[in-house]
Amino acid sequence: xxxxxxxxxxxxxxxxxxxxxxxxxxxxxxxxxxxxxxxxxxxxxxxxxxxxxxxxxxxxxxxxxxxxxxxxxxxxxxxxxxxxxxxxxxxxxxxxxxxxxxxxxxxxxxxxxxxxxxx
Amino acid sequence: xxxxxxxxxxxxxxxxxxxxxxxxxxxxxxxxxxxxxxxxxxxxxxxxxxxxxxxxxxxxxxxxxxxxxxxxxxxxxxxxxxxxxxxxxxxxxxxxxxxxxxxxxxxxxxxxxxxxxxxxxxxxxxxxxxxxxxxxxxxxxxxxxxxxxxxxxxxxxxxxxxxxxxxxxxxxxxxxxxxxxxxxxxxxxxxxxxxxxxxxxxxxxxxxxxxxxxxxxxxxxxxxxxxxxxxxxxxxxxxxxxxxxxxxx
Numbered sequence: 001x002x003x004x005x006x007x008x009x010x011x012x013x014x015x016x017x018x019x020x021x022x023x024x025x026x027x028x029x030x031x032x033x034x035x036x037x038x039x040x041x042x043x044x045x046x047x048x049x050x051x052x053x054x055x056x057x058x059x060x061x062x063x064x065x066x067x068x069x070x071x072x073x074x075x076x077x078x079x080x081x082x083x084x085x086x087x088x089x090x091x092x093x094x095x096x097x098x099x100x101x102x103x104x105x106x107x108x109x110x111x112x113x114x115x116x117x118x119x
Numbered sequence: 120x121x122x123x124x125x126x127x128x129x130x131x132x133x134x135x136x137x138x139x140x141x142x143x144x145x146x147x148x149x150x151x152x153x154x155x156x157x158x159x160x161x162x163x164x165x166x167x168x169x170x171x172x173x174x175x176x177x178x179x180x181x182x183x184x185x186x187x188x189x190x191x192x193x194x195x196x197x198x199x200x201x202x203x204x205x206x207x208x209x210x211x212x213x214x215x216x217x218x219x220x221x222x223x224x225x226x227x228x229x230x231x232x233x234x235x236x237x238x239x240x241x242x243x244x245x246x247x248x249x250x251x252x253x254x255x256x257x258x259x260x261x262x263x264x265x266x267x268x269x270x271x272x273x274x275x276x277x278x279x280x281x282x283x284x285x286x287x288x289x290x291x292x293x294x295x296x297x298x299x300x301x302x303x304x305x306x307x308x309x310x311x312x313x314x315x316x317x318x319x320x321x322x323x324x325x326x327x328x329x330x331x332x333x334x335x336x337x338x339x340x341x342x343x344x345x346x347x348x349x350x351x352x353x354x355x356x357x358x359x360x361x362x363x364x365x366x367x368x
Contacts, residue, residue: 053343054351057294065290070282091282094275098282102290105283 055106062102070095123307127231127300148235151227155216184212188353195357199364206246207360210239211353218299218345222338230348231299233292240292243356251363262366291355295348302341309334 074091078084131144166177174182188208192200214230221228229235251259263280264273312330316323 054347054354057298057347057351058355061290061294061297062286065286065293066283069286069289073282073285094278095282095286097279098286101279101283102286 058106059103062106063099066097066099066102067092067095070098123304123311126227126303126307129232147227148229148232151217151220151229152235155213155220155229158220159212159216184208191350191354192357195354196361196364200357200360203246203357203360206243207353207356210243210356211349214239214295214352215346215349218349219342221299221303222341222345228299228303230295231303233296236292236296237288239295239352240288243291243359244288247359247363250360251366254363255366259363259366262362287359291352291359295352298344298348302337302344306334306337306341309337 070091070093071088073095074088077087077091081087130147131142132147132150133145135143135145137143163181166181169178171178185208188211189201189204192204192207196203217228217230220226221230251262255261263277263284265276265280268276309330313327313334316327316330319326
């Protein structure tokens with residue numbers, strides 16, 4: 001008895017799967033007609049995009065890191081060369097510029113596979 | 120209870136010996152690193168030991184993690200970047216498992232220490248430098264000289280590019296460390312509110328439901344952050360490696 005129902009289930013499952021794939025095919029067909037189907041190449045690019053939250057996490061630290069590095073290098077130069085406060089002033093500004101550059105890159109980078117992230 | 124920083128304390132478990140005047144100790148941090156590394160190796164080996172064509176649940180976890188990392192590399196660094204798959208996969212799995220294990224109460228979160236994340240970020244930084252110079256030679260310096268820049272502002276731009284390059288390992292490591300540290304402190308503080316309010320009596324327990332709900336929600340958020348931070352670390356590794364592979368502009 002158990003065997004019989006099992007076979008029946010199996011048969012039902014197979015016909016269900018065939019019906020499902022047929023429906024999926026017709027759905028894809030209709031989507032392509034309306035132009036809503038994902039373009040194959042475009043979807044590759046989209047999948048390479050970090051999700052929005054991940055990108056947000058990136059942006060939050062990029063600017064700070066640039067400013068910190070600039071300030072640190074300026075402070076070191078001040079100490080070594082005794083040119084206080086000019087090293088700090090100049091390198092803090094340069095570091096700020098580097099931080100902004102980082103943020104711009106973080107916002108636009110990593111979209112073209114196989115090419116440099118710099119544009 | 121109480122001190123939200125206590126969970127990050129390093130404890131010496133046993134001593135190996137001395138280096139100069141500094142003792143070399145096996146700490147709880149080292150213990151968890153060993154647990155994480157052995158856990159990943161054991162999991163991957165056990166789940167792929169009986170390779171079946173149609174993967175079971177556990178086998179598909181390891182297959183999915185491989186495919187996820189491979190896709191990340193291919194889409195950011197191209198197929199040439201696939202030779203760095205071992206590095207990126209190791210980093211991703213190590214950070215992911217470290218973050219996830221840290222969410223279990225009474226465990227130690229190794230990624231909440233900057234020395235760990237800085238070591239990981241410097242590994243990537245040095246790999247980029249060594250591979251960039253080994254593959255491209257002096258052409259690697261083109262990374263710092265964007266094309267199409269007028270000659271009179273070029274020195275300034277090169278300075279900024281170099282600073283931007285040096286700031287990479289810092290943002291790379293601080294991001295992971297700060298997120299894990301802040302998340303765990305927040306969790307601890309809100310959990311502390313529950314017991315503190317509970318100590319006030321009947322009305323206190325009523326008030327304690329609000330921070331309790333928040334702790335549950337924050338735990339879910341931390342789970343998301345644990346995964347996302349590992350992903351961000353991996354994808355940035357790929358982007359930096361891409362610069363070493365293709366330094367031109």
